[in-house]
Amino acid sequence: MGKPTGxxxxxxxxxxxxxxxxxxxxxxxxxxxxxxQKRRDQGARCMDCGIPFCQSSYGCPVDNxxxxxxxxxxxxxxxxxxxxxxxxNNFPEYTGRVCPAPCETACVLGINEPAVTIKDNECTIIDxxxxxxxxxxxxxxxxxxxxxxxxxxGPAGLSAADQLxxxxxEVTVYERDDRIGGLLMYGIPNMKLDKELVERxxxxxxxxxxxxxTNSNVGVDVPVQQLVDDHDAVLVATGATLPRxxxxxxxxxxxxxxxxxxxxxxxKSLLDSGLADGSFIDAAxxxxxxxxxxxxxxxxxxxxxxHGCAAMVNFELLxxxxxxxxxxxxWPTYPRLLKNDYGHEESEAVFGSDPREFSILTKEFLGNEQxxxxxxxxxxxxxxxxxxxxxxxxxxxxxxxxxxxDLVFLALGFLxxxxxxxxxxxxxxxxxxxxxxxxxxxxxxxxxxxAAGDARRGQSLVVWAINEGRAAAREIDRALMGVTELx
Ligand code: FAD
Numbered sequence: 001m002g003k004p005t006g007x008x009x010x011x012x013x014x015x016x017x018x019x020x021x022x023x024x025x026x027x028x029x030x031x032x033x034x035x036x037q038k039r040r041d042q043g044a045r046c047m048d049c050g051i052p053f054c055q056s057s058y059g060c061p062v063d064n065x066x067x068x069x070x071x072x073x074x075x076x077x078x079x080x081x082x083x084x085x086x087x088x089n090n091f092p093e094y095t096g097r098v099c100p101a102p103c104e105t106a107c108v109l110g111i112n113e114p115a116v117t118i119k120d121n122e123c124t125i126i127d128x129x130x131x132x133x134x135x136x137x138x139x140x141x142x143x144x145x146x147x148x149x150x151x152x153x154g155p156a157g158l159s160a161a162d163q164l165x166x167x168x169x170e171v172t173v174y175e176r177d178d179r180i181g182g183l184l185m186y187g188i189p190n191m192k193l194d195k196e197l198v199e200r201x202x203x204x205x206x207x208x209x210x211x212x213x214t215n216s217n218v219g220v221d222v223p224v225q226q227l228v229d230d231h232d233a234v235l236v237a238t239g240a241t242l243p244r245x246x247x248x249x250x251x252x253x254x255x256x257x258x259x260x261x262x263x264x265x266x267x268k269s270l271l272d273s274g275l276a277d278g279s280f281i282d283a284a285x286x287x288x289x290x291x292x293x294x295x296x297x298x299x300x301x302x303x304x305x306x307h308g309c310a311a312m313v314n315f316e317l318l319x320x321x322x323x324x325x326x327x328x329x330x331w332p333t334y335p336r337l338l339k340n341d342y343g344h345e346e347s348e349a350v351f352g353s354d355p356r357e358f359s360i361l362t363k364e365f366l367g368n369e370q371x372x373x374x375x376x377x378x379x380x381x382x383x384x385x386x387x388x389x390x391x392x393x394x395x396x397x398x399x400x401x402x403x404x405x406d407l408v409f410l411a412l413g414f415l416x417x418x419x420x421x422x423x424x425x426x427x428x429x430x431x432x433x434x435x436x437x438x439x440x441x442x443x444x445x446x447x448x449x450x451a452a453g454d455a456r457r458g459q460s461l462v463v464w465a466i467n468e469g470r471a472a473a474r475e476i477d478r479a480l481m482g483v484t485e486l487x
Contacts, residue, residue: 096123154182156453250365
């Protein structure tokens with residue numbers, strides 16, 4: 001343990017992101033770093049509390065050795081910190097930027113002080129390692145002669161590919177998009193996760209021996225049976241890409257889009273041409289309504305702000321969460337408090353108020369004779385919670401409103417994986433139409449086919465996708481070799 005009194009001497013200091021009004025002028029990352037001494041002070045705040053809930057699977061799904069590397073950060077032993085970090089996490093440059101950091105809500109210091117800045121510490125360790133040239137290709141010493149196909153190049157597929165390649169198997173990743181990364185590439189926008197970082201990691205993995213096949217839609221232009229026949233194992237890591245719709249009157253109007261249509265077209269155009277090709281949904285000068293909260297809704301707000309939208313409203317059916325921890329809940333840092341994400345901050349900086357409207361239900365999209373969206377009709381709802389029952393809502397009579405809108409983005413979550421590939425492989429699905437494969441074993445009803453990530457667990461987080469990719473790789477290795485030494 002490093003500095004026993006660090007948590008009493010230093011207060012929590014998070015990185016100060018670029019100011020909202022400045023950063024909406026471009027799509028560059030808004031994340032910044034503290035200087036080295038300040039970062040080391042933040043590492044010193046870790047109490048080495050004895051029961052590190054932060055690194056339990058609740059706090060960190062990949063079981064990062066958090067107190068150990070916090071201490072190494074405090075001591076300025078950056079290379080050792082990096083080596084500890086790489087033991088558990090294939091892609092800390094992603095989680096250090098986009099993870100909602102359940103580790104910090106589990107931090108014991110959070111009982112009476114703000115939690116340790118675990119996520120920012122992680123990000124600094126890995127960014128310094130890249131800058132110092134420590135991230136060199138790790139070419140496996142020997143090859144097993146076994147071939148594994150990974151379908152889908154999101155964090156689940158990529159972490160599995162990384163592990164399996166290190167175990168000496170010949171790994172090919174098939175991706176239907178033109179770029180590798182799944183939602184790391186075409187979901188999470190550039191200002192939150194710079195695509196140069198994703199390309200940098202992809203290049204490293206290619207140097208290490210992994211083959212990437214882009215524009216390869218398995219089940220459409222790559223016959224899936226051929227893939228199964230040609231490989232010793234196949235991993236389905238195709239994500240949960242089916243968006244939840246809002247089938248109210250007017251849904252067909254021009255201007256109503258799924259969030260992913262907006263986000264993907266924007267990032268693709270940004271990378272292809274710096275948005276010069278115009279092949280994206282442009283929110284410039286438009287009145288935008290984002291329906292649904294969460295990361296996806298917030299990313300739609302941030303992207304619209306960068307286009308220069310004329311107005312922004314964000315509807316949320318759920319009630320407004322509390323801003324402070326209430327006396328009746330025992331968690332150190334309650335994770336469901338109202339938090340301002342970057343898009344909310346940016347909208348508030350430009351338009352002067354929080355864009356969020358809570359407890360509001362969309363009833364209808366309104367349009368003109370040309371079939372273009374002109375507005376959204378809503379009603380307020382009241383939430384009712386009876387003891388022992390699930391919360392339910394009732395519409396509040398007389399609370400109907402009409403909101404002007406030129407663009408609506410639907411960010412209502414995802415229903416699960418697309419079924420076509422699953423049907424072709426004749427895989428069983430669970431009650432939520434995810435691929436059925438027990439957590440811990442990951443094998444599907446086809447003995448050569450495994451499943452991991454959002455395709456198996458449903459819409460989740462990057463860190464859970466990495467957890468599942470690593471764990472599925474271990475089971476694939478065990479199936480191919482009889483034993484496994486993969487962590
Ligand atoms: P995905 O990342 O979805 O990757 C699946 C890949 O499979 C895709 O590239 C898809 O094209 C490919 N594919 C599908 N079918 C085929 C086929 N037949 N042939 C070939 N390829 C195929 N999580 C966080 O932790 N933090 C965040 O800030 C965050 N922000 C998010 C923002 C948005 C807009 C969205 C939608 C999600 C966000 N998430 C975030 C969730 C997170 O991105 C996902 O949980 C995670 O990416 C799931 O990883 P995965 O590998 O299972 O699937």
